[in-house]
Amino acid sequence: MRALLFFVFIILIFVAIRFTLKRINQISAEADSEERESAPVSDDVETMVACEVCQVNLPKSEALVIKLSENAEPHFACSEAHLKTLSNKLN
Numbered sequence: 001m002r003a004l005l006f007f008v009f010i011i012l013i014f015v016a017i018r019f020t021l022k023r024i025n026q027i028s029a030e031a032d033s034e035e036r037e038s039a040p041v042s043d044d045v046e047t048m049v050a051c052e053v054c055q056v057n058l059p060k061s062e063a064l065v066i067k068l069s070e071n072a073e074p075h076f077a078c079s080e081a082h083l084k085t086l087s088n089k090l091n
Contacts, residue, residue, distance in 0.1 A: 051078035053085050066090070 047060045056078050063076040064083045068090060075090065077083040 049076040051076060051082055053077060053082040 048057045049060050049063050050057050051063070052075050058076075058078055060076075063078065064080065065074045065076055066083060066087055067074050075086055077086050
């Protein structure tokens with residue numbers, strides 16, 4: 001009889017722990033979804049350009065630019081060395 005009561009007691013503890021962990025996961029998931037919904041959306045999207053020498057993508061504001069004339073398309077480079085290489089290549 002004691003063994004049966006002990007077994008029932010163990011099962012009740014198992015069910016209680018399982019219920020508690022399930023509820024904690026549910027609360028955590030709800031908090032994560034609320035956090036994602038309330039996170040500000042960034043409007044500061046910047047155009048990416050590719051270096052014409054090595055094809056590395058970088059933000060346009062960080063790229064080095066060379067224009068052959070006022071109306072010509074700009075050419076982008078990622079470093080001074082690549083800017084010189086590009087300049088020699090274009091001339």
